[in-house]
Amino acid sequence: MTAALLAVIGLPALAGVVLLLAGHYIEHAARALSITAAALTLVAAVTAAVAAPAVSLPFISPDGAGLAVDGLTAVLLPTVAAVVLLVLVFASAEGLRPAARFHGLMLLFTAAVTLTVTATSLPALLASWEIMGATSYALIGFRWQEARTMPAGLVAFAVTRTADLGLYAAAGAAVIAGHGWRLADLADADGPWLHVIAAGVLLAGLGKAAQLPFSFWLSRAMEGPSPVSALLHSAAMVAMGGYLLLRLEPVLLASGWAGPTAAWIGAATAIVLGIVAITQTDLKQLLAASTAAQLGFVVLAAGIGATAGGTAQLVAHAATKALLFLVAGVWLTAVGSKQLPALRGIGRRWPLVGATFLLGAVSLAGLPPLSLWLAKDAILAAALHASPALYAAGLMGAGLAAAYSAKMIAVVWAKPGLQEQADIKQGRWDTERHGTRQVPPAVTVPLIVLAVAAVLVGVLAVPGVSEPFRTMIQAQTEPESTVWELVASAVIAIMVITLVFRRGTPHFTAAADWFGLERAAQAVVVRPMFRSAEVLARLDDQLNAAILDSGRLLDRVAAGMDVLDHAVGRTLGAITAGTAALGLLARRAQTGAIADYYAAAAIVTVAAFALLIVVR
Known part of the structure; x- marks a missing residue:
């Protein structure tokens, strides 16, 4: 039944990618394709829950992407698939548009959730965690033309992604501790690494589950369409924070x-x-x-x-x-x-x-x-x-x-x-006051x-x-x-x-206003971060200016050295030319005739006597 396990992830992923890439051409069939894929995913989820298959796929390491269905997964996997199908049926009847983009994102998000539920190794869990975060941002900001949706999506994305850093810290500690990629082995980590893993898992779970002090992102996420809220905040994204802590409960308890x-x-x-x-x-x-x-x-x-x-x-x-x-x-x-x-x-x-x-x-x-x-x-x-x-x-x-x-x-x-x-x-019946019948x-x-x-x-x-x-x-x-x-x-x-x-x-x-949790986060984290960024930016500008000034100084020094080099070159050239001229004169005196040598000796002698007489 390995095929059922792969299908529960692959079917929504493939259908979601097709809808996102070819949505303009199959917009009229998007809802039917989406519901069909969700229904088949539910069948595969039930089959996998009964058969409890396991599979290891190469990812980073030969068996890095471990997937399996155990007791906890067998309960949650059909739950997620059933809720997804019902939400997509509702969204189809409601007529959200563009349908291809909406259903494509929902299916891709579903694939990330089912991968999270079945992951038994850190690489598989981290991959699903990344896709879940990215698609949730896109779904919350689905109506991107509205002024409030994109900032809301950014807040939700930034808060959950900040907490997700804990999962990366836990993965790094697990690798350093030498316990490999398996989630079941994390509780066996030794010494301080166990506490790093526990802290990272706890941080990631609390952030995704919208627990204190991260809860305020859930308020912002309400700007998304109602079917998005129904899925993300019931059986999917928020629930995955709680699922992570339940799955890695041995790590929490082992830390003390x-x-x-x-x-x-x-x-x-x-x-x-x-x-x-x-x-x-x-x-x-x-x-x-x-x-x-x-x-x-x-x-x-x-x-x-x-x-x-x-x-x-x-x-x-x-x-x-x-x-x-x-x-x-x-x-x-x-x-x-x-x-x-x-x-x-x-x-x-x-x-x-x-x-x-x-x-x-x-x-x-x-x-x-x-x-x-x-x-x-x-x-x-x-x-x-x-x-x-x-x-x-x-x-x-x-x-x-x-x-x-x-x-x-x-x-x-x-x-x-x-x-x-x-x-x-x-x-x-006033539809403006009472709504449609x-x-x-x-x-x-x-x-x-x-x-x-x-x-x-x-x-x-x-x-x-x-x-x-x-x-x-x-x-x-x-x-x-x-x-x-x-x-x-x-x-x-x-x-x-x-x-x-x-x-x-x-x-x-x-x-x-949720006890001002978002304002507190801005005061404690965001504004100090921006101020630090401004200080670092000014420092960077000053450092850059100093480097540019030193460059200009070096240019001037190089120009001066170039002038000196030319002067030295000309001086050496003149000395060389004078030496060459004296050499020519010296060669002219070397005629080889004895009479010339006697004449030169006589001239030198006369000059020496003349100098002696003058000096005395």
């Missing part, structure tokens, strides 16, 4: 410090971003903050070794959050707004869509017997075993989840106002499927029933939720929801 650090950061994110979600008045911003908060439970699970609970949370959150984002996209298209005041009572206008949203929101709230109630409690059971303080923090995050979910339900299922009731009763049937199909999944996938975490799942991912030793723990979390959720319906939610002014 990275596990507790991850657990507390996850718990803090669930609380802080839960408060942010409560304060939002924009539906997509609320869903974005809740995504980071919900992934906080996955990071918490990775930090305490609760692989089963973390995996169940990933799957349940993928179905729930994809559903909620897609419904937000339906309402944004119909009403033209994602502000909660404009969406008041919208669930009553489209009952079927509103019902699916209600199921997703109730699951997100942690109400029994829906999936996130069971998955979250599986994590909380492990947290209670690890630390009562951590358990209390997790319960607080769960209570906040119930609060922001209740806020959404209260708004979208609010009773219409008197004027609106009169309009509806008398058959008057109809939702395409093809749009509702993915919503219904995801709503069913949001209800049922919690079976993975049912105490006493989830044993095959725990065995598959080798997590039999993890503590299970007791009946009292399940009842306690359910009671807390019900109390919080009741309180929200009666009193509303408090408004935290500081939380409205």
Whole structure:
């Protein structure tokens, strides 16, 4: 079944490349090709999950690109493929254009995600991480003509890529430590290299999962189309940060410090971003903050070794959050707004869509017997075993989840106002105020499927029933939720929801802009970096000017040396010429005649006597 493993990566990659390169010529067939490729990818994912194949391909080293399907992969691979198919069906019905570019990028992004899930070696993981980051930037900025999209894509790309440097540091440390490329061997690194690897993995996972202090990039990413948000922030990009920490959980635990650090950061994110979600008045911003908060439970699970609970949370959150984002996209298209005041009572206008949203929101709230109630409690059971303080923090995050979910339900299922009731009763329907009447049937199909999944996938975490799942991912030793723990979390959720319906939610002014996390990043990182760059640029200019000045000085020195060289040359030439002339004169005296020599001797003698007489 190696073919199925290669197909789950190769099919979306090939279809995506074809659509991007030949999109202008096959624009009319782009949606059909995309959905076909996604459907075949789902078939290949299910086949690979059942057969559990493995393959090693040459990349950097003879077996550098290792791919395999194990228990964790067998759960997540079909989940990713199924969500991708449903999102692409929704996007096709919604009619995003240009279709070829959108679907090509989505499929290429899917290939990167499936490669991430199946990678068992550092080269394969790094390659998929790179492609995932690049395509996510292109998808967030898909509507590049709009003023806000490209800066949003740049912020998301810069923040996640900065955190990704941790993965490169971990890879470098692994190579130096001599443990090769295999992910399974990283926990065996010796001495300080293990801590470098753990720190790098933790940094990369926190950045991709939008955990504190990186959470703000998720707010900016909401500028992308709703299907992009539904995929990137449910089963794909953000989930891959949590998956990385679950996959390399042995590294975190072996370091001694990275596990507790991850657990507390996850718990803090669930609380802080839960408060942010409560304060939002924009539906997509609320869903974005809740995504980071919900992934906080996955990071918490990775930090305490609760692989089963973390995996169940990933799957349940993928179905729930994809559903909620897609419904937000339906309402944004119909009403033209994602502000909660404009969406008041919208669930009553489209009952079927509103019902699916209600199921997703109730699951997100942690109400029994829906999936996130069971998955979250599986994590909380492990947290209670690890630390009562951590358990209390997790319960607080769960209570906040119930609060922001209740806020959404209260708004979208609010009773219409008197004027609106009169309009509806008398058959008057102002599309500018109430939106269009109809939702395409093809749009509702993915919503219904995801709503069913949001209800049922919690079976993975049912105490006493989830044993095959725990065995598959080798997590039999993890503590299970007791009946009292399940009842306690359910009671807390019900109390919080009741309180929200009666009193509303408090408004935290500081939380409205995500506690100024982006401003803090600009103050702590961006502005000092730019100032450092300016200082270095000035230093470079001064150094360049000094080099140019020294060059000009050398030119003048060279010109002076050239003049001196010419003068010396002329002097030496004159001496040479005079010497040659004297030589000629000396040769003339050498006639060989004895009379001439006597005459010369007589002249010299006379001259000597004359000189003697004069001197004396």
